[in-house]
Amino acid sequence: MNTPWRLFLAALRFVTHRSTSPDDSSRATPQEAARFLPLVGILLGLWAGAIYWVGSQLWPTSVAVILCMLATALLEGRAAGVGTPYGIFVIIIQYNALMALSAAHVPMALPPYLALGLIMVAGQAASRALVVSVMATDSGSADASANSRPTLNDLALALFIGLSPAVFLGIPGLIGLVAAILVRLLLTAALLPRLRYGYRERLDVTQRLTEASFYLGALATWKYV
Numbered sequence: 001m002n003t004p005w006r007l008f009l010a011a012l013r014f015v016t017h018r019s020t021s022p023d024d025s026s027r028a029t030p031q032e033a034a035r036f037l038p039l040v041g042i043l044l045g046l047w048a049g050a051i052y053w054v055g056s057q058l059w060p061t062s063v064a065v066i067l068c069m070l071a072t073a074l075l076e077g078r079a080a081g082v083g084t085p086y087g088i089f090v091i092i093i094q095y096n097a098l099m100a101l102s103a104a105h106v107p108m109a110l111p112p113y114l115a116l117g118l119i120m121v122a123g124q125a126a127s128r129a130l131v132v133s134v135m136a137t138d139s140g141s142a143d144a145s146a147n148s149r150p151t152l153n154d155l156a157l158a159l160f161i162g163l164s165p166a167v168f169l170g171i172p173g174l175i176g177l178v179a180a181i182l183v184r185l186l187l188t189a190a191l192l193p194r195l196r197y198g199y200r201e202r203l204d205v206t207q208r209l210t211e212a213s214f215y216l217g218a219l220a221t222w223k224y225v
Contacts (some may be wrong), residue, residue: 002045002061004166007028007032007033007035007036008033008038008039008040009033009077010028010029010030010032010084010218011030011033011034011035011036011037011039011040011073012032012036012040012083014033014037015037015044015076015128016043016075016076016077017077017175019077019182020177021201022206029207030135031149031150032150033219034132034135034136034154034155035132035149035150035153035154035160035161036127036158037128037129037131037132037158037162038126038128038129038132038158038159038161038162039125039161040128040163041121041124041125041126041127041128041129041224042121042124042125042165043074043161044075044076044124045073045117045120045121045122045123045124045125045165046069046117048068048069048071048117048124049068049114049116049117049118049119049120049121049151050117050150051067051068051071051072052113052116052117052120053113053114053117054066055067055068057093059115061099061102062099064118064173065095065098065099065102065115066095068098068120069091069094069095069108071180072136083206086205087217090208090209092210093212093216094211094212094215096165097212097215097216097219098116098120098215100117100219101119101215101218101219101222102115102116104116104119104172104218104219104222106118106119106168106169107168107169108168109168111158113225118165118168118169119169119215119218121165122165122168122169122173122214123163123176123180123211123214123215124165124211125161125164125166125177125210126162126163126165126166126177126180126211126214127180127206127207127210127211127214127217128160128162128207128209129159129161129162129163129186130162130180130181130207130210131159131203131206131207131210132154132155132159132185132186133155133159134156134187134188134192134202134203134206135150135203136149136150136152136154136155137149137188138188138199138202148220156216163177166214169218170225171221171225172190172217172219172221172222172225173218175194175217175220175221175223176213176214176215176216176217177214177217177219178217179213179214179218179220180211180214180217181205181210182213182215183210183213184197184206184210185216187206187209187210191205192205192206
């Protein structure tokens with residue numbers, strides 16, 4: 001029986017692309033560990049926020065944002081697809097959105113340069129929760145049907161953990177959630193069924209696009225509140 005710690009480690013290995021061989025039956029599968037994916041997303045957001053804070057003490061904001069994006073990508077071990085037009089587009093969108101959000105003010109009093117870290121925590125957590133929703137419903141690949149899907153309780157817990165940080169951002173955070181959810185629904189309805197990607201690639205596309213959409217949705221609202 002898998003303990004919470006083993007499930008968390010399985011989620012961490014999955015997010016960092018260090019999942020074990022499917023022949024190793026002694027370890028939990030990503031589907032079994034799905035409830036912890038948003039928690040790993042929160043940790044990634046904290047990591048990115050810490051790198052941004054350190055970088056901003058030494059260099060301009062533009063350099064600090066690039067460093068935190070690079071540090072997150074290296075930790076995720078996700079170099080595949082970066083050089084494709086899709087990958088370049090997502091990187092450009094995310095960089096410019098984070099640059100603009102670096103000047104945003106959150107509803108709570110925070111020391112300088114920490115607001116963007118909270119925003120990245122919310123974006124990472126929400127996108128990982130939406131990945132779990134795809135894992136629970138996606139039947140478009142052989143891998144999805146071969147493995148057990150997350151249970152309804154796991155999905156509910158993942159959504160609660162993953163969507164909660166955005167509440168601390170106020171209206172912009174909620175609008176960011178709406179944007180991310182709409183993109184997730186659009187991906188499932190129109191884009192993912194047409195992609196000849198494997199199961200893992202489909203989840204990566206969902207995570208990256210919903211995270212970028214969260215930032216864009218929050219950014220579109222911030223100047224009005």
